[in-house]
Structures are given as C-alpha cells and as structure tokens.
Amino acid sequence: MKKLLIMCGTGIATSTVVKGKVEQWLKDNNLSQEVKIYQSKVSDEIGRIDEYDVVLSTTLVPNNIKDKVIDGVPLLTGIGVDAMYEKVLAEIKRE
C-alpha cells in the first residue's frame, strides 16, 4: 500500500478539495486499493515527509523537501491537471 499525503497550510480547505479529486481519480483508475490517502497541514509534516511515497501540496514547502513534493494547485485551477496526475502516477508506480 502506497502512502499519499495531501497537505495545505491549514489542513482544512484546499487539501480537502484536492483529496476529494484524488480519491475520485484513484477510483477511476482502479488504484484505490493500492493507495492510502493522508491529509494534513504542512507544518505538521515537514519532519516526517519521508514516511510518504507521494506528497501533494497546495502551498510552498521548504527547499529541503521541495524535490519530494508535487504541486497540487492544478486541481484547484483546472490548469495542468493531466501533467500533475502523470507525476502522481509515476510515484505510485515507483518500485
């Protein structure tokens, strides 16, 4: 089971929207059984980011964890969604 973290500044607003969309996407792609979603706020996760296989964020993250994090804002604007899901899928499929 892959661990997918979705985070935003408060862990309430935009991560909730992103989570809803990602859940649906996982379902549509028959991946629901392979991925467990976690929702949180950035400040709670910075120290344990390596516990997750995939990380989506709608907020800026510190430079030292930047490479690990995929920008989730496309799910809010509708612009660049396919490219974003390609990155997510690559991380889910990574051995």
Place this chain on the structure above:
Amino acid sequence: MRIEEELAIIELEADSKEQVLQLLGSRLIDQGYVKEGFIESILKREVAYPTGLPTEPYGVAIPHTDGDMVHRSTVAFASLKNPVQFLMMGTDDKLVDVQLIFMLALKNPDDQLEMLQKLMGLIQDPEMVSKLVRIESVGALNELVAGKV
C-alpha cells in the same frame, strides 16, 4: 448554499488585498461567524500560504485560516471593480491579478466539503468567472451560483 446578503460586497473599489481582506473579514466578525482575531489571522496566513489562483479570465483568491478562528462555517464574497494583486498559491514570488474573492470561514475539514468542491468547480469555468466579475447584485449572485455553491 447561498451567500448571505451581509457577506457579499459587489463591485468593490479597493487599492490592495489587505483592504479587501479587512473589509470582508469585518463583515464576518460583525455577523458573528468568526472570532475577533480572524482578520489578523487571515492576513498572516496570506503571507505564509498565499491563496491567489491563476484562473481564467480573471484571478480568484480564496483567503482562509485555521478553524479555531471560526464560530460557524460560511463564505463571504467580493467582486472588485479593478484587480488587486495576491501572491499565487504555492509560490512566494508570483503575483496574480485577482477580481473575485471568496473568503472561506471553515471550522472543520469535512463540513464544507461539498460547498468547497462546488466552489472550485465554479471558478474553473471561465464563463462563470466572467459572469461573477460582472455581477450587479447579491440576488443575481445567488441566482448564478444556485445549486452550484
């Protein structure tokens, strides 16, 4: 869900995002939806975690803050005559010209899920964004978003 008459400001003339955030925030405080410190909290949070979204054809901002500043969940709305600049969400250096603001007062992650998703659906529709910017009354606003927010 509809936007309360007292929580909507149509065709606001503002010079800065701070001005808009203060005006909308004080509506929410006056109506008892949020705590006194809400505006300060929103302003701080906007610096740390910007909420401008580069939607088409006009940018939209969705300022919000921690749930413990909120008594009752709701949404306040402002359309601007002229854009003000917000930092783009997920960046600390990109600016976006914003003409629509949905200020979210959210208490819990789940209680407003449906509303949030509908709202995000609305602002992903360029035609809807154009219509919202040109809206002339709260009544027309609620007619436009009826069933959608």
